[in-house]
Amino acid sequence: MPLTQPPPEIGYDEYVRVQMDRSLRMRGHDPRERCEYLIGVMSRFVAKEPPPRVLCVGCRNGYELDHFAAAGYPGAVGIDLHSADPRIRVMDMHEMRFEDGSFDVVYSCHSLEHAYDVRKAGGEIGRVLRPGGVAVVEVPIACERRKGDMWDLGDPETIAEVIGGRLEWSEVGMQLGANQRVARAVVRVGARIAGVGGGGSS
Numbered sequence: 001m002p003l004t005q006p007p008p009e010i011g012y013d014e015y016v017r018v019q020m021d022r023s024l025r026m027r028g029h030d031p032r033e034r035c036e037y038l039i040g041v042m043s044r045f046v047a048k049e050p051p052p053r054v055l056c057v058g059c060r061n062g063y064e065l066d067h068f069a070a071a072g073y074p075g076a077v078g079i080d081l082h083s084a085d086p087r088i089r090v091m092d093m094h095e096m097r098f099e100d101g102s103f104d105v106v107y108s109c110h111s112l113e114h115a116y117d118v119r120k121a122g123g124e125i126g127r128v129l130r131p132g133g134v135a136v137v138e139v140p141i142a143c144e145r146r147k148g149d150m151w152d153l154g155d156p157e158t159i160a161e162v163i164g165g166r167l168e169w170s171e172v173g174m175q176l177g178a179n180q181r182v183a184r185a186v187v188r189v190g191a192r193i194a195g196v197g198g199g200g201s202s
Contacts, residue, residue, distance in 0.1 A: 003158050008116060008150045015116045015150075020081050022114075022148050023060050027084055030063040031109065033176040034138060038109055038184065039071045042136045045168060045186050048072050052104035055128065057093050058111025061085060068107075076107075093121045101130040112159070113139045118151045122162030126189045135163050135187040141172070142181045156185035165189035 008015060046052050052073065056064050059078035062085030068076040078088040079096065091097060094117060106125045115121035125135050139153050153159055156170030169186040 003118065003151075003153065003162060005151060012116055016081065018148060019114055023058075023081060027061045029061070032063070032067060034109060035064050035067045036071070037176055038107065038136055038138060039067060039073070041169065041184070041186065042105060042107070042134070043071070045134050045136075045188070046105055051075060053077075053102065054105045054107060055079065055098070055103040057106060057108040057125070058114065059088060062087060064107070064109070093124060096124050096128055098128045100127055101133075102128050104130060104133045106133070106135045107137075108135065109138045110140065112137060112162075113143075113149050113151045113153065115150060118153070119162050122159075123164060126164040129165075129189045131190045133189055134168070135159075135165065135185075135189070137163075137187065138175075138182050138184045140175065140180050141183045153183060156183045159183060159185040160187045163187045163189065 054068060054073055054076035056076055056078040058080055059065060060080050062078065065076045065078050065087050079091040079093065080088055081090065081092065083090050093115060106129055108125065112118060112121060129135065137159050139159065140149065141152055141154055143149060143152055155172065156167055160167040165187040167185060168188045171184040173182065175182045
């Protein structure tokens with residue numbers, strides 16, 4: 001469904017402060033269960049050889065990069081508003097300092113909902129993926145929008161729409177280890193197609 005929500009009601013500087021504070025409060029959190037699950041899903045769509053170029057958006061503390069390495073995807077790069085690990089580059093997801101088509105995979109688990117401008121952030125994800133690359137995304141849905149969680153994307157189709165690609169796989173269910181509904185999606189980018197399709201939601 002189209003994204004019809006109004007934009008956040010705070011200014012950009014306040015947004016950055018809120019997100020930084022939240023990220024620092026959670027810097028010891030290890031999202032192992034949901035990360036390992038999503039990497040398993042990703043492995044159905046991405047070959048290990050040659051090693052794919054992986055970008056992890058909003059990875060905060062390096063745990064997600066560790067899980068990628070343990071699963072056989074070494075060399076993943078992370079971005080966040082601050083860096084707690086040398087593998088994490090300080091960068092805003094709205095304006096990534098990477099060339100077009102730099103990555104085979106962009107992984108975003110519970111970060112896209114924190115975007116100030118979700119269409120701009122989604123467009124950046126699509127831009128830095130090579131043609132045929134995939135975005136692997138999980139976001140909370142049916143949740144209260146507040147200062148930290150700016151957007152409720154609602155369903156996998158909307159995730160694909162904001163990234164600008166084709167929905168290859170989708171799932172709606174409960175967040176692993178938490179009482180929160182989530183939407184999960186694998187979105188393949190390439191030639192821009194009007195509309196999205198595919199994927200069986202559960």
